[in-house]
Amino acid sequence: MIELQHVSKRFGNFNAVSDLSFSLHGGQILSLIGQNGAGKSTTFHMILDFIKPDSGKILWSGKPLTPDAITDMPEERGLYPKETIKSQLLYFAALHGMKKAEAIILLDDWMKRFNVVGKSTDKIESLSKGNAQKVQLIACLMFKPQLLILDEPFSGLDPVNSELLIKAILAAKQQGTMVIFSTHNMDNVQKLSDYIVMLKHGQTVLKGTPTEIYRQFGRLRLDIEGYQNVERLKRIQGVRNVTLMANGVHLELNNEQCGRVIFAEVTKNGYVPVFNQHYPDLEAIFKYEVHKKAYARL
Amino acid sequence: MKILKQKQVLAVACHEIKGQLSSFTYWTIILWPLLIAAIFERSGNIHLDLSTSNYLNLNLFWGNFLPIFIFMVSLSYVSIMANSVAADKTSKISEMLLAMVDAKEQLIGKISATYCLMLLHMTIYTGLIYIYERVTHGFIVQTIIKNTSPVFFVYIVLDAAVALFMALVWVTEIASYVTDESQVAVAVIPVMLLIGTGTMVAFLFNAPHYFDAGISVMRVYANVVLAFPPIGSLLMPTLLANQNVSYVEAYLNIVIQLVIIAWLLKQSIRQYRFGLLSSKKANPFLSVLVHENTGNLKENKR
Numbered sequence: 246m247i248e249l250q251h252v253s254k255r256f257g258n259f260n261a262v263s264d265l266s267f268s269l270h271g272g273q274i275l276s277l278i279g280q281n282g283a284g285k286s287t288t289f290h291m292i293l294d295f296i297k298p299d300s301g302k303i304l305w306s307g308k309p310l311t312p313d314a315i316t317d318m319p320e321e322r323g324l325y326p327k328e329t330i331k332s333q334l335l336y337f338a339a340l341h342g343m344k345k346a347e348a349i350i351l352l353d354d355w356m357k358r359f360n361v362v363g364k365s366t367d368k369i370e371s372l373s374k375g376n377a378q379k380v381q382l383i384a385c386l387m388f389k390p391q392l393l394i395l396d397e398p399f400s401g402l403d404p405v406n407s408e409l410l411i412k413a414i415l416a417a418k419q420q421g422t423m424v425i426f427s428t429h430n431m432d433n434v435q436k437l438s439d440y441i442v443m444l445k446h447g448q449t450v451l452k453g454t455p456t457e458i459y460r461q462f463g464r465l466r467l468d469i470e471g472y473q474n475v476e477r478l479k480r481i482q483g484v485r486n487v488t489l490m491a492n493g494v495h496l497e498l499n500n501e502q503c504g505r506v507i508f509a510e511v512t513k514n515g516y517v518p519v520f521n522q523h524y525p526d527l528e529a530i531f532k533y534e535v536h537k538k539a540y541a542r543l
Numbered sequence: 544m545k546i547l548k549q550k551q552v553l554a555v556a557c558h559e560i561k562g563q564l565s566s567f568t569y570w571t572i573i574l575w576p577l578l579i580a581a582i583f584e585r586s587g588n589i590h591l592d593l594s595t596s597n598y599l600n601l602n603l604f605w606g607n608f609l610p611i612f613i614f615m616v617s618l619s620y621v622s623i624m625a626n627s628v629a630a631d632k633t634s635k636i637s638e639m640l641l642a643m644v645d646a647k648e649q650l651i652g653k654i655s656a657t658y659c660l661m662l663l664h665m666t667i668y669t670g671l672i673y674i675y676e677r678v679t680h681g682f683i684v685q686t687i688i689k690n691t692s693p694v695f696f697v698y699i700v701l702d703a704a705v706a707l708f709m710a711l712v713w714v715t716e717i718a719s720y721v722t723d724e725s726q727v728a729v730a731v732i733p734v735m736l737l738i739g740t741g742t743m744v745a746f747l748f749n750a751p752h753y754f755d756a757g758i759s760v761m762r763v764y765a766n767v768v769l770a771f772p773p774i775g776s777l778l779m780p781t782l783l784a785n786q787n788v789s790y791v792e793a794y795l796n797i798v799i800q801l802v803i804i805a806w807l808l809k810q811s812i813r814q815y816r817f818g819l820l821s822s823k824k825a826n827p828f829l830s831v832l833v834h835e836n837t838g839n840l841k842e843n844k845r
Contacts, residue, residue, distance in 0.1 A: 293642050295820055317642035323635030332561075339554035340643045384639070394642075 246270050247292070247392055247423060252301035254287055254447075261287040263447045265301070269440065271391070271421040274414065276434045278427065278527075279444035280535055285427040286320060288444070289394050292425070293317055314391035318398055320427075322381050326370035330361070330380050333369060334387070341388045348387075355383040359409055375406055386413055393417055395426035399433055411436060431527035441527075443534055450534050459524035462533075467496040467504060470519035472511045481506055493519065551644045555652025556659065559627060563660055568626070572619040573664055577671070601690050606784030609699055610745035610777050616703065617710040617738050617773075618731075620657050624711050625730045627653060628718035628815075637819035646816035650808075654711050661707070698793055699780055705800050706776030710734050712804065716811040719818030741777030772800040772807075 248268040254261045262284040269275050277285045290296045292303060293315060302309075324333055331352065338348030352365055359379040362372075369377055378401055385393060395414075399407050414424055414437060428434060434441060441458055443451035451458055470493035478487050478494060483503030488495045498504065504522040511517050525533070563569040631637050640649065676682045688696070718730040775796045782788045788796075 290820070295638075295641060295816065315642060317639060319638040319642075321635050322639060325630065325634050325636060328562075336554065336558045337643060339557070340551050340640075342550055381639070 246306050248302075248304040248307075249288075249292075250302045250304065252288075252291060252298045252303060254284075254291060254296065254298050260447045262291070262298075262444070263449075265442075265444070265449055267440065267442055267452065269392075269423045269425065271423055272418050273439045274418055274424040274426070274437050275440040275442060276426055276428065276438040277442050277444065278429075278431075278434060278531060282446075283444040284447040285444060286396060287447075289317065289319075289396055289425070289427075292392075292394065315394060316385040316388060316390040316392075317394040318381055318385045318396065320396040320400075322378075324369045324377060324380060324384075327368060329366050329368055330356075330363075330372075331365040333380070334365075334384055337384050338388070343388065351387045352383070355387050358413070359383060374401055375403060378402060379406065379409075382410060382413065386417060389417075389420065390422060392423045392425070395424065397428060398426055399428055399430050407433070431531055435527050443531070445534060451530070455527070458527075458530065462525050462530060463501050464504065464522045464524055465498045465501065466523050466525055467498060467507065468519060468521045468523070469493045469496070469507075469511055469517060471517040477510065478507065481510065493517075498522075548645075548648055551648045552652045552655065555644065555649055556656040559653055559656030560659055562627075563623060563656070568623065569660065572623070573667060576615070577668075601687060603784050604687065605691065605695070605699055606781035607746070609703065609780040610742040613703055613706045613773070613777060614735075614738055614742045616661060617707055618735055620661055620707060621710050621714045621731055621734050622727075623660070624653060624657055625714050625718040625721075625727045628715055629721040629724055629727045629730070632719065632721050632819060633724050641816065641819060646819065647812045650712075650715055650812055650815055653715065654708065657711055658704070658707075694790055695783065698783065698790070698797075701797055702776045702780055702793075705797055705804070706738070706773040709772040709776070709800070709804055709807070710738060712808050712811045716814045716818065719815045738773060738777065741774050745778050745781045770796060770799045770803065772804050775800050 246268060249266055252265045253263050265284075265288060267275065277288060279285055287296070291298050328336075331349070334352050335345060335348055338345065338351075343351075356365060359382065361376050361379050361383075363376065369380065372380065382398070385395070393414075398410060398414075402410060411433065414426070418424060424437075426437070435455065438455055440454055441451065442449060451461075453461075468490075472493055473489060475487050475489050475494060478484055478496065481503060483499045483506070484496055485499050486497040496507070501522070508520060511520065631640060644652075672684050676685060714730055714734045717733060718727065721727060721730055779788065779793050779796050783790070783793045
């Protein structure tokens with residue numbers, strides 16, 4: 246288990262991370278979200294023991310941190326371009342104390358799993374950007390770390406390769422690896438996260454499981470198909486905004502309860518194929534938290 | 544844990560050695576002095592008559608030779624080290640590597656690899672000299688080494704190692720701030736300027752009887768100044784060769800230099816770690832030199 250207790254870090258007058266706390270157990274995935282400069286990379290650097298927090302503690306199973314069991318794929322990543330995939334990963338294997346024979350078997354296995362185009366004897370400079378990124382991911386995943394840190398792992402990956410990465414992260418989770426990742430892609434946050442922490446200028450503005458976060462905002466969005474009487478809907482108390490769509494309407498509500506009134510109204514004349522009162526998606530929540538002053542409500 | 548760290552140092556060192564052995568740069572470093580020596584041998588018509596050489600003359604030879612040797616070796620291996628660190632930085636692999644292996648192990652691994660490469664370099668030269676002397680029946684180098692006092696010979700080997708160590712520690716620190724491969728030369732310049740200055744001063748010190756006037760004041764001054772690595776490594780052999788300092792002073796100087804280097808290494812590891820993670824900040828030397836270069840370019844454009 247990794248636990249951050251009231252961790253803060255300043256660089257001069259700039260407050261990079263302020264009073265950040267969370268804990269993560271084996272087999273859990275935490276996504277750290279926020280705008281550029283929110284403090285995500287600084288948090289990763291503190292977990293990796295590259296920099297020391299000014300205050301607070303980072304504990305590893307209740308003891309001071311030992312970063313040996315952590316692998317990291319940073320946002321700014323690369324490999325030695327003149328080296329082959331094999332020599333590169335054998336070097337990393339040696340740094341992890343893994344035997345050469347074992348590393349070669351694992352490398353072949355991971356190259357197949359990630360569909361890396363080419364042979365292990367190909368030079369990194371001859372690989373496409375996507376394939377080079379897969380090799381970097383292999384370098385993180387093949388050593389079965391206890392904690393895996395991925396800073397923007399989906400950037401530069403096409404949808405097919407993103408899916409492969411999601412599968413690999415979920416496979417690591419099943420093996421008991423703790424995963425902390427940052428991304429600007431909220432779909433992937435939704436797909437992967439057991440726990441979400443959102444930072445804004447170093448401050449924690451959102452924290453919890455996806456369900457807990459959604460509940461903070463309530464089911465204030467409503468999609469109805471097969472009903473298009475906008476004027477009638479606008480007159481219902483609690484409706485903030487109504488947008489006419491191709492097959493129906495999209496509503497924004499002031500409270501969850503008015504959903505019942507709307508349901509009664511739209512089904513008065515019989516069947517509607519879709520009535521979906523839902524939480525705002527993470528992207529909307531993210532935008533709301535970033536521009537809180539500009540948005541009166543979601 | 545300790546074994547793993549030693550294994551990591553070994554892994555870094557092996558990776559460096561493997562990389563250098565397959566590089567053109569390393570073999571060029573070995574070949575070009577051989578080419579120059581061959582040209583001199585063919586056209587220079589140099590004859591060194593050692594039959595009349597006494598102990599002092601041989602020491603004077605070492606006093607002149609060693610600063611040049613340290614300068615040449617430093618120039619070669621400081622460049623190799625700077626390129627290696629810059630390659631880590633510019634290929635954007637530094638952070639990933641730092642997560643696997645601490646800056647301390649990386650730095651010690653790289654320095655160890657450089658010493659191994661230098662050892663191989665010297666072994667090749669020794670072998671070639673041995674073959675050459677067998678063929679030509681010259682035996683000049685063998686005679687020089689045979690006639691050199693063993694205590695002095697051990698000292699000069701240690702001295703060269705200390706000087707190179709300092710140069711490597713310093714260049715690593717500066718090169719860790721390199722953000723572009725074109726800046727490698729700028730990382731090498733400050734180190735080589737210091738070593739070059741030391742070499743020049745060593746030649747001046749080698750002028751006969753420099754220390755004769757006011758020797759006691761000069762000796763106190765020299766012992767303080769020479770404690771700073773690598774100035775001591777460059778000047779001390781000359782002073783020792785001229786018998787201006789004693790062996791006790793010379794060996795004590797190495798010990799003091801090593802203590803200072805150990806402290807500098809500690810600082811350097813911190814700077815190296817910070818430099819590898821930073822893409823925005825520059826080492827003071829680097830920022831001044833790069834800024835000046837950019838300034839000159841702008842002036843030229845105008």
